[in-house]
Amino acid sequence: MTIGERYSGIIDAACEVFARRGYHVATIREIARAARLSLAGLYHYVGGKDELLFLVLDRGLTTLLRNLDETLAAARTPEARLLALIQTHLEFGFTHTAALRVINRDWDLLPRPRHAEIAAKRRLYIERGLQVLAALDPHHRSGDELYSATNLLLGMLNGIAAGPFVRSLEDARALAAQVGGLFLYGFLERTTDPGDVAVVTAVRAAGRRGAGALPSEASL
Amino acid sequence: MTIGERYSGIIDAACEVFARRGYHVATIREIARAARLSLAGLYHYVGGKDELLFLVLDRGLTTLLRNLDETLAAARTPEARLLALIQTHLEFGFTHTAALRVINRDWDLLPRPRHAEIAAKRRLYIERGLQVLAALDPHHRSGDELYSATNLLLGMLNGIAAGPFVRSLEDARALAAQVGGLFLYGFLERTTDPGDVAVVTAVRAAGRRGAGALPSEASL
DNA sequence: GGGCACAGTTCGAACGTCCGTTCGGTGGGA
DNA sequence: TCCCACCGAACGGACGTTCGAACTGTGCCC
Numbered sequence: 001m002t003i004g005e006r007y008s009g010i011i012d013a014a015c016e017v018f019a020r021r022g023y024h025v026a027t028i029r030e031i032a033r034a035a036r037l038s039l040a041g042l043y044h045y046v047g048g049k050d051e052l053l054f055l056v057l058d059r060g061l062t063t064l065l066r067n068l069d070e071t072l073a074a075a076r077t078p079e080a081r082l083l084a085l086i087q088t089h090l091e092f093g094f095t096h097t098a099a100l101r102v103i104n105r106d107w108d109l110l111p112r113p114r115h116a117e118i119a120a121k122r123r124l125y126i127e128r129g130l131q132v133l134a135a136l137d138p139h140h141r142s143g144d145e146l147y148s149a150t151n152l153l154l155g156m157l158n159g160i161a162a163g164p165f166v167r168s169l170e171d172a173r174a175l176a177a178q179v180g181g182l183f184l185y186g187f188l189e190r191t192t193d194p195g196d197v198a199v200v201t202a203v204r205a206a207g208r209r210g211a212g213a214l215p216s217e218a219s220l
Numbered sequence: 221m222t223i224g225e226r227y228s229g230i231i232d233a234a235c236e237v238f239a240r241r242g243y244h245v246a247t248i249r250e251i252a253r254a255a256r257l258s259l260a261g262l263y264h265y266v267g268g269k270d271e272l273l274f275l276v277l278d279r280g281l282t283t284l285l286r287n288l289d290e291t292l293a294a295a296r297t298p299e300a301r302l303l304a305l306i307q308t309h310l311e312f313g314f315t316h317t318a319a320l321r322v323i324n325r326d327w328d329l330l331p332r333p334r335h336a337e338i339a340a341k342r343r344l345y346i347e348r349g350l351q352v353l354a355a356l357d358p359h360h361r362s363g364d365e366l367y368s369a370t371n372l373l374l375g376m377l378n379g380i381a382a383g384p385f386v387r388s389l390e391d392a393r394a395l396a397a398q399v400g401g402l403f404l405y406g407f408l409e410r411t412t413d414p415g416d417v418a419v420v421t422a423v424r425a426a427g428r429r430g431a432g433a434l435p436s437e438a439s440l
Numbered sequence: 441g442g443g444c445a446c447a448g449t450t451c452g453a454a455c456g457t458c459c460g461t462t463c464g465g466t467g468g469g470a
Numbered sequence: 471t472c473c474c475a476c477c478g479a480a481c482g483g484a485c486g487t488t489c490g491a492a493c494t495g496t497g498c499c500c
Contacts (some may be wrong), residue, residue: 024245027458038477039477040478041477043460043462048461137407149407152402155378155380156376159372159376183406184408185405186404186409188405190358247485248485249484260488261451263487268487269486269487
C-alpha cells in the first residue's frame with residue numbers, strides 16, 4: 001500500500017463519517033476506526049480535525065470543478081453548456097454523495113486560513129454557472145440578477161441532489177433534462193417528453209463524457 | 221414579566237444562538253447568557269438542549285405554516301397561490317432569518333420522539349407546495365414528477381433565502397415576482413419587467429396580506 | 441399588623457463524560 | 471543502528487446536566 005493510497009483511504013473515511021454524522025458530531029476516533037488506523041496512527045498522517053475537513057472539501061471541489069470543465073469544454077451551444085453543468089452537478093451528487101453533502105453543509109465550518117482557499121474554489125464554481133447563464137440570457141440581465149438566478153439554479157440542483165431522487169446515473173441524466181427544461185422554459189412548458197428535440201439532443205451531446213472517476217486520487 | 225414572555229425570550233435566545241453557531245457548537249451556557257439567565261436557571265424552564273431545539277423548530281414551522289395558509293386563503297387563482305407561497309417563504313426568510321436557518325440546517329438533528337413531530341410539520345409544508353403546483357400543472361405530471369418539481373422550487377427559495385439577497389420586505393416581494401416568473405416561464409422568458417401584467421397583478425393580489433408577525437408568542 | 445411557612449425562581453458549584461490532541465514507546469525493514 | 475509507521479495511554483478542557491441552597495413574594499394564623 002503506497003502512501004498515496006493511505007491518504008486516499010483516510011480522506012475517504014473522513015468524508016464518509018463527516019457526511020453521515022456532520023463535522024461536529026463526527027469524532028476523530030470514528031474516522032480513525034473507519035480508516036483502519038489507531039487514533040494516534042491517524043495523527044501521524046494528518047495534523048488534526050480541521051485538516052481532515054479541508055482535505056475532504058478540497059478533493060471534492062477539485063473533482064467537481066474538473067468534471068465541470070471537462071463537460072463544459074465538450075459542449076458547443078449555450079444550451080448544451082447549461083445541460084452539461086446541470087448534469088455534472090447531478091452526476092457528482094450521485095457518484096460522490098457524501099462529498100457533496102459535506103461541501104454543502106460543512107464547508108463554512110473551516111477555520112480561517114483554509115476557509116479562504118475553499119471559498120475561492122466555491123466562488124469559481126458559482127462563477128462558471130454565472131458565465132453559462134450570461135451566455136444564455138436573451139435579455140441581458142444585470143449582474144445582480146444573473147447572480148441570483150445562478151443561486152436559484154444551484155439551489156434547485158442541491159435541493160434534488162440532497163434528496164432521494166437520483167438513484168442511478170440514468171436517473172441523473174433524465175433528471176438533468178427535466179431540470180434543464182424547467183429552468184429554461186418554466187413549469188408551464190413541457191420539455192421533457194421523449195419527443196422533445198432540443199433538450200434531448202442537447203442532453204445527448206453533453207452526456208457523451210463519463211462521470212470522471214478518480215474519487216480517491218486527487219490533490220495528494 | 222409573564223411566564224409566556226419568559227418562554228418566548230428563551231426560545232428567541234436559543235433560535236439566535238442555534239442559527240449563528242449551529243446546534244452542536246452552540247452551548248447551553250451561551251443560550252442562557254443570551255436569555256439573561258444562569259445556566260441552572262435556564263434548566264428550570266426547559267428540560268435540556270433537545271427540547272430547546274424542538275421549541276425553536278416547532279414555533280418556526282408553526283408560524284411559517286400559519287403565514288402560508290393565511291396568504292393561500294387570500295389567493296384566488298393558481299398563479300396567485302404560487303406567488304403567495306413564494307412570497308410567504310421569502311418574507312419568512314427575511315423576518316425570521318434565524319428560524320429559517322435552523323429549520324433548514326438543524327431539523328434533522330432532533331432525537332427520536334420529537335423528530336417525527338417536526339418531520340410531520342415539514343411534510344405538511346411540502347404538501348402545500350405540491351398541491352399548489354398540481355393545481356397549476358397544465359400537463360398533469362405524475363406524482364413523482366410533481367414532488368421533484370416541488371423540491372426544485374423549495375430548493376430555489378432556500379438558495380436565495382439563505383443568501384444576502386433579501387434585504388427588505390420590498391426585496392422579498394420583488395424577488396418573489398422574479399422567482400415566480402422564472403419558475404413558471406423559465407429563464408429564457410422575461411416576466412419581471414415592470415410592465416408585465418400577469419405576474420405583477422398576481423403579486424399585488426397575493427401581497428395584500430402582511431408578514432404575519434407574532435414571532436415570539438406562538439405555541440406556549 | 442407581624443411573624444412565618446411555603447412555593448416558585450434563580451443561582452454557584454460541582455459531577456461525570458467525551459472530545460481533540462500529545463507523548464513515550466515498540467516493532468520491523470534498510 | 472537508525473528511521474519510519476504505528477500504537478496505548480494519558481492530559482486538559484469543555485460540554486450537558488444535576489444538586490442544594492438562597493432569594494422573593496404571597497397567603498395565613500395569631
